Amino acid sequence: MTLPVSPADVAAARKVLDGAVLRTPTLPAPRLSAITGAHVFVKYENLQVTASFKERGALVKLSSLTPEERAAGVVAMSAGNHAQAVAYHAARLGIRATIVMPKHTPIVKVAATEAHGARVVLHGESVGDASEEADRIAREENLVWVHPYDDAHVIAGQGSIAAEMLEDAPDLDALLVPVGGGGLISGMAVAARHLRPDIEIVGVETRLYPSMWNALHQQGLPCEGATLAEGIAVKQAGTLTREIVSALVSDVVLVSEPTIERAVNLFLTQQKTLAEGAGAAGLAALLAEPDRYRGRKVGLVVSGGNIDPRIVASIMMRELEREERIVSFRFSMLDRPGELGIIASLLGSLGANILEVEHKRHFLDVHAKGARLDVTVETRDRTHADAVYRALIENGMDVERIDWRSGN
Structure with a gap:
């Protein structure tokens, strides 16, 4: 079977990337191994200049342009990592770049893209709207499309990740790879199957956007909803990528939003690295099915680290609540001097640190001479909270x- 991208294409892409993008480390993760029961190795693509693997494919594509195409410029559509990658490397190569983004793209992402010298056009409510506008601009201005995933040069560039991983950890049994449009897993599958025909390659999508899963299973599960993994929130898998995934990928699995949250939190608290939701999808799959990988050597890719700090703070607090290291109590008490002090002193003597207090009097279900007190405290763990x-x-x-x- 002849596929759109070959191992030779990946090898050629690696020559283009050599010295131009960071050869990120693949390192063992003992703490994640202890939690999951697998022998975990992590590839840190969040260490790239734009904090994402997207630089690889973008640079390979841009480097393939003819002098005439470079002079004309390029256009890309993206709400995040691909936009920054194209803008950054286009500036390095002296190529004029136009990036079309949906109107409601976070300001921080727009500013980051503009900071690399690109012209940013905000258009439409969705990625689909932005794509149509980018297509119009490409035709009218004779610009070269730099597709985020469904392009042979882009796919070959992403394949360099698997080649590096298997050089650093040649005895990996499985690769767990985030899947949106499929560019990353397609390139990695081409490289990995060439080097290790027996390796298991598993794609991971959020349950809210099962586009590749739908394509492989001829199903029509809805692709919609607010997801933490917006980097893989793609409604339609690529044409080239579907062909490669169908031929080379062992399985595609779906993971829940709470599991993705937990994975982001574990990367931060256990590995001291920042992973966006899409970048934590591989670990989420490992957490969801630990028995499948127990005792095996598993490679994960932190594909990106561009996540809103406010979201990170929220995730950390939610995980503390899930672990019952932050708990809330509701007291019904007499509304008289000293009652709050008694409760605070008792909680202190029990080793519970008070984080928040809300005193309520004017509710009809509270006695006229009483009050309700909601107290949020920090505890050591679930056992301590119960005590x-x-x-x-x-x-x-x-x-x-x-x-x-x-919710009570």
Whole structure:
């Protein structure tokens, strides 16, 4: 079978990339290994200048242009990492770049793209709208399209990641790879199958955007919703990438949003590295099916680290709640001097650190001479949280746990 991209194409791409992009490390992750039961190795593509693997494919594509095409300029459509990658390397090569982004793209991403010298055009409500505008601009201004994934040069560039991983960790049993349009996993599959025909290659999509899964299974699951993994929130898989994935990829799995959140948190707290939602998808798949990979050597790609700091803060707090290291109690008490002090002193003696207090009086379900007190505290772990709750009851407190899982 002749595929759109060959191992020779990946080898040629590596020569273009040599010295122009960072050869990111592939390192063992003992803490993640202890948590998952697999022997985990991580490829840190979030260390690239624009914090994403997208630089590889973008540079290979740009380097393939003829002198006439370079003089004319390029156009790309992206709401994030591809935009910055094209803008950055186009500036390095002296190529005029136009990037079309949806109107509601976060300002920080627009500013980052403009900072690399690109002309940014904001158009439409969706990536689809932006793509149509980019196509119009390409025709009217005779610009070269730099597609984010469905391009042979782009795919070959992304394949360099697997080649590097298998040089650094040649005995990997499996690769877990984020999938959006499929450019990353297609290139990696071409390179990995050439070097290790027996290796298992698993693509990972968020359940909200199962575009490649749909294509492989001839299904029509909806692709919609707000996802933490916006980098792989693609409604339509590529034509070239579908062909390669169908031929070379072992499986494509779907992961939930809470599992992606947990993976982002683990990369930050255990590996001390920042992974965006899409970049943590591989670890999410490992967390979702630990028995499938137990005892095996598994390679993960942190494909990008461009994530809003506010989202990171929210994820960390939500994970602390899931682990019951942050818990909330609701007290029903008499509205008289000293009651709040008694509760605060008792919590302190139990080793619970008070984070937030909300005092409520003017509710009809509260006694006219009473008050309701919601207190959020920090505990050591779930066992400690349970011990604090029992001690409060044993000390005569009228108290209940507020369970974040039920919304009560």
